[in-house]
Amino acid sequence: MLTDNITLKQALELEQQGKIFIFDSGDDIDYHERAEEWQDNFFQLRTKARNVPPQNIAEHFNARYLIELKTQINDYTFKWKFLRGIENTSTDETIQDNIEYVYALTNKGYPDLIKIGMTRNTPEHRVRQINGTGTVNLWEVKFALPVKPGSGMKVEGQVHKYFKKQRFHAKNENDREMFNIDIFTAIDKIREIGSIFQAGNPKLY
Numbered sequence: 001m002l003t004d005n006i007t008l009k010q011a012l013e014l015e016q017q018g019k020i021f022i023f024d025s026g027d028d029i030d031y032h033e034r035a036e037e038w039q040d041n042f043f044q045l046r047t048k049a050r051n052v053p054p055q056n057i058a059e060h061f062n063a064r065y066l067i068e069l070k071t072q073i074n075d076y077t078f079k080w081k082f083l084r085g086i087e088n089t090s091t092d093e094t095i096q097d098n099i100e101y102v103y104a105l106t107n108k109g110y111p112d113l114i115k116i117g118m119t120r121n122t123p124e125h126r127v128r129q130i131n132g133t134g135t136v137n138l139w140e141v142k143f144a145l146p147v148k149p150g151s152g153m154k155v156e157g158q159v160h161k162y163f164k165k166q167r168f169h170a171k172n173e174n175d176r177e178m179f180n181i182d183i184f185t186a187i188d189k190i191r192e193i194g195s196i197f198q199a200g201n202p203k204l205y
Contacts, residue, residue, distance in 0.1 A: 003066050008032075011067040011085055020065060020085040021196065025054060031069060031081055038083060048193050049154075051161050058084045060154060061196055086196060099199050100152030102159065103144040104186040105130070109137025113168055113178045114186045116159055118152035123203070143187045146200035155194040162189055 006014075014020040023041035032038075045057050052060045065085030072078050103123045105115040119126035123144040131138045147155055160167070160177070163186075168178040179186070191202060 004064055005066050005068060006085070008067055008069050008083070011065060011083070014065075014085070019088055021088055022067065022083055022085050023057075023063075024083045025057065026081070028081070031071070045196065048196060049158055051158065061086050062148070062151065098149045099146045100149060101126075101144045101146055102152055102155045102190050102194055103127075104142050104183060104190060105139040106142050106183055107137050107139045110178070112180055114181050114183055115139060115177050116156065116163070116179060116186055116190070117177045118156040120152065141205045142183050143190065143205065144203045145190050145194045145198065146203070147194050147197040148199045151194075151197035155190070155197055158193045159186075159189055162193070 024038035025042050029035040063084040064087045067083040069081040101123050102118045123141045127141050163179045166179045166181050
């Protein structure tokens with residue numbers, strides 16, 4: 001993961017432009033008037049990735065920026081503190097060729113099940129692959145969230161972990177992506193967990 005070192009002033013300018021999301025994993029609130037807000041941002045990230053250790057949150061969310069705060073204590077002593085910044089991707093940007101998708105599929109043959117997966121191709125291409133493996137009833141794409149390159153498996157993994165108690169258990173290894181939930185529940189959770197990685201407008205079919 002590439003990291004850019006920037007000052008707090010630079011970070012605040014980028015934040016004002018809507019380009020980064022600042023968070024703080026520490027517990028000190030005396031260094032800035034917005035410290036509690038940035039700590040709340042960190043807890044939001046932990047909620048989106050409950051199974052990720054706190055010390056790995058920055059890496060999990062591909063935090064690009066290391067924000068340095070330097071405070072002079074006296075003539076000879078300085079104190080450093082570091083925040084992190086995640087680069088925002090505008091939903092109005094043109095979708096990149098290497099974008100990934102986390103999708104939700106339905107199947108009339110399995111009315112109580114939703115299939116949740118990810119693909120580095122288009123969702124339409126992926127569902128054609130799935131239906132080409134000899135399925136009796138065809139799967140249909142109902143929702144897809146475009147996410148940044150390299151983040152599809154992270155989002156898919158976190159969604160799967162969240163719904164682990166609703167996972168459909170069968171002998172077929174391909175059924176591990178199927179869950180006893182409704183499509184709206186699946187969509188809400190994919191959007192919640194994937195929001196920080198989002199790289200375009202969600203697609204409803």
